[in-house]
Amino acid sequence: MDRQPLKPSQMDGKLTYRYDSAGRQVALLPARCKLGRHTLGHSQFHAVVHDGEARISCLACATDGADHFWRLSATAPAPDRAELSEELYFELALRQSRTAPTSGGDQRA
Numbered sequence: 001m002d003r004q005p006l007k008p009s010q011m012d013g014k015l016t017y018r019y020d021s022a023g024r025q026v027a028l029l030p031a032r033c034k035l036g037r038h039t040l041g042h043s044q045f046h047a048v049v050h051d052g053e054a055r056i057s058c059l060a061c062a063t064d065g066a067d068h069f070w071r072l073s074a075t076a077p078a079p080d081r082a083e084l085s086e087e088l089y090f091e092l093a094l095r096q097s098r099t100a101p102t103s104g105g106d107q108r109a
């Protein structure tokens, strides 16, 4: 099913933050796992920030031996709070599932 080998050294994007009404930083995590197979809920993923890199691992994919974690560059230490965002990382997830060119293409002038 894999069309293209994934390079393990490749970062997927940047970790995004927002500030709540009290000015506290909240990390925004992808709401879906990297392969797009699962919606990440509190019991289904594991997120760590280490050395400027956030890794959000899908536990279901991890037991499967699949490419299970997002690698996002982090500009700050892990905040106390995190939220899942469906929209923010939607394009990343889309890109993951679109690595093979399809017929036609949608680049219209």
Ligand SMILES: [Zn+2]
Binding pocket: 033, 034, 035, 036, 037, 038, 058, 059, 060, 061
């Ligand atoms: Zn998964």
